[in-house]
Amino acid sequence: MRRLVTKLRQRNIAGVCLEDKLFPKTNSFINGEMQPLADIEEFCGKIKAAKDAQKDDDFVVVARIEALIAGWGLGEALRRAEAYKMAGADAILIHSKRTDFSEIDEFMKRWGNNHPVIIVPTKYYSTPTDKFKDVGISMVIWANHTLRSSISAMQKTAKQIFNDESLINVEDKITSVAEIFRLQGADELKVAETKYLPTAGKNVNAIILAAAQGNKFGELTKDIQKHF
Numbered sequence: 001m002r003r004l005v006t007k008l009r010q011r012n013i014a015g016v017c018l019e020d021k022l023f024p025k026t027n028s029f030i031n032g033e034m035q036p037l038a039d040i041e042e043f044c045g046k047i048k049a050a051k052d053a054q055k056d057d058d059f060v061v062v063a064r065i066e067a068l069i070a071g072w073g074l075g076e077a078l079r080r081a082e083a084y085k086m087a088g089a090d091a092i093l094i095h096s097k098r099t100d101f102s103e104i105d106e107f108m109k110r111w112g113n114n115h116p117v118i119i120v121p122t123k124y125y126s127t128p129t130d131k132f133k134d135v136g137i138s139m140v141i142w143a144n145h146t147l148r149s150s151i152s153a154m155q156k157t158a159k160q161i162f163n164d165e166s167l168i169n170v171e172d173k174i175t176s177v178a179e180i181f182r183l184q185g186a187d188e189l190k191v192a193e194t195k196y197l198p199t200a201g202k203n204v205n206a207i208i209l210a211a212a213q214g215n216k217f218g219e220l221t222k223d224i225q226k227h228f
Helices: 002-010 040-053 073-087 102-111 129-135 145-164 177-184 186-196 214-221
Strands: 015-019 060-065 091-094 117-119
Touching: 002 015, 002 040, 015 040, 040 060, 040 073, 060 073, 073 091, 073 102, 091 102, 102 117, 102 129, 177 186
Parallel strands: 015 060, 060 091, 091 117
Antiparallel strands: none
16 A cells, blocks of 8 residues: 555655455445455555555545445444544545435435545436535546446447448548547657657658569669578
8 A cells, every 4th residue: 555655646646545345346336235345444554554655745545435335334334434534534435326315415414524525426326416515525526427428439330330331421420530640649749750750851762672683783782682
């Protein structure tokens, strides 16, 4: 944990989120109640190690609680939240797989704005954002929607190409090749070539000798080895 935080700070990363599950971890929504949780004291040790390893006050350590996901109940979630706060976590992330806000709402009522709280409303997405503000949520993470939307778009495009056996109905609906080059910074590479590549902007001529053709160049190539 100390090594991780040191490496993150060397790369100017602003924080880290630690999840109280055991390695190897799987997604919270895959058999969540079958996934064991880390021992509280051991996890608190990780938090303390992370905070002791940071070299500036701006680095943030978030402790993610999976007690609700794992079916351990609200009491266990609150117990872990308090322990992680006391261990030095800068914020608590409380996760739920319920499709309504009731579980998180009850947690916030019992927690009483005792420490910053982060949520990931993947399952209870229909809850108005104002509700999050009203109960004192500090931060919301919209976790995976750009990834999921990209998959939908790729599936739709692939189906169109398969059905049409042509690109005619997709080309004007997808990102242009020029935009891909822009995102890759291709223009910057062109500028860099003029600065660093010795042959940039020069006309370069070369003679490529084939094994059976060298004799035709006479004196020009008589001392140059022919490659087979």
